[in-house]
Amino acid sequence: MPELPEVETVRRGIEPHVTGRRITAVRIREPRLRWPVPRRITTVLPGQVIERVTRRAKYLLLRVERGHLLIHLGMSGSLRVLPEPCPPQMHDHLDIELDTGTCLRFRDPRRFGSVLFTTRAPERHRLLRTLGPEPLSDAFNGGYLYERSRGRRVSAKSFLMDSRIVAGVGNIYASESLYRAGIHPARPAGRIAEHRYDALASAVRDTLQDAISRGGSTLRDFVDENGSPGYFVPLLEVYDREGLPCCGCGRGIRRRVIGQRASYYCAHCQH
DNA sequence: ACTGGCTCCTGAGGGC
DNA sequence: TGCCCTCAGGAGCCAG
Numbered sequence: 001m002p003e004l005p006e007v008e009t010v011r012r013g014i015e016p017h018v019t020g021r022r023i024t025a026v027r028i029r030e031p032r033l034r035w036p037v038p039r040r041i042t043t044v045l046p047g048q049v050i051e052r053v054t055r056r057a058k059y060l061l062l063r064v065e066r067g068h069l070l071i072h073l074g075m076s077g078s079l080r081v082l083p084e085p086c087p088p089q090m091h092d093h094l095d096i097e098l099d100t101g102t103c104l105r106f107r108d109p110r111r112f113g114s115v116l117f118t119t120r121a122p123e124r125h126r127l128l129r130t131l132g133p134e135p136l137s138d139a140f141n142g143g144y145l146y147e148r149s150r151g152r153r154v155s156a157k158s159f160l161m162d163s164r165i166v167a168g169v170g171n172i173y174a175s176e177s178l179y180r181a182g183i184h185p186a187r188p189a190g191r192i193a194e195h196r197y198d199a200l201a202s203a204v205r206d207t208l209q210d211a212i213s214r215g216g217s218t219l220r221d222f223v224d225e226n227g228s229p230g231y232f233v234p235l236l237e238v239y240d241r242e243g244l245p246c247c248g249c250g251r252g253i254r255r256r257v258i259g260q261r262a263s264y265y266c267a268h269c270q271h
Numbered sequence: 272a273c274t275g276g277c278t279c280c281t282g283a284g285g286g287c
Numbered sequence: 288t289g290c291c292c293t294c295a296g297g298a299g300c301c302a303g
Contacts, residue, residue, distance in 0.1 A: 058297080074296090110296085112281095161297095163299090
């Protein structure tokens with residue numbers, strides 16, 4: 001599933017192909033996503049130039065002249081740059097055709113993704129305005145986490161996955177970061193010392209940054225009709241490794257559901 | 272203000 | 288080989 005590093009990889013992958021390009025047509029084939037794809041983008045977007053592609057949390061933002069297209073990949077969404085027309089397949093929800101003749105195609109079998117359009121400042125959009133700081137920004141640090149966590153009884157893992165606290169840290173990287181920081185995922189967020197939050201903030205940043213670097217080097221070419229939609233196999237130390245030896249102590253990795261989410265950790269190395 | 276639980280949907284994977 | 292059942296998963300939303 002696309003986590004923040006994959007979304008960033010997708011952003012970097014499509015950026016050179018769409019920036020500065022004028023949209024010639026938008027075709028919606030299957031509007032049913034998490035929210036219906038707004039019909040008006042088929043009339044509003046054509047003629048507009050895509051000025052830049054940015055990311056906020058796991059949302060991709062395509063800035064056009066008179067608004068922003070918000071794209072979320074959900075858990076099975078992908079964006080591909082098609083150099084020339086090719087027949088759409090099942091779950092291909094929409095095409096954004098460009099003046100270069102290339103086509104940006106959005107596909108999402110499980111329909112947890114979304115494609116929305118706003119003419120207002122994107123940070124004011126209801127889905128973006130409640131988001132906490134970006135995990136790779138300076139605003140995200142141990143002191144910030146410590147302050148926000150006082151009095152909170154939720155688990156460290158749920159706390160870290162709360163997008164109002166920090167944006168875009170999903171299930172996989174929450175487990176990985178807590179492991180790196182030596183913090184037990186079920187520990188109440190309000191009962192973690194500040195220096196441990198310093199370690200956690202660094203772990204989150206390093207884990208995501210490592211994965212982004214890996215994504216950048218793993219991808220051959222983003223322009224590929226059949227190939228890679230931007231996913232890659234990240235280097236994971238605990239996620240989905242139940243029963244396998246901990247890289248640190250050799251004891252078995254455990255799996256436990258915390259906050260309705262599978263969590264993986266080492267009971268010996270994390271407290 | 273917090274917290275936990277529900278929801279959307281499909282494909283993968285296990286059991287038989 | 289094939290069918291059926293269960294379930295994971297992002298994250299907004301709602302109820303308590």
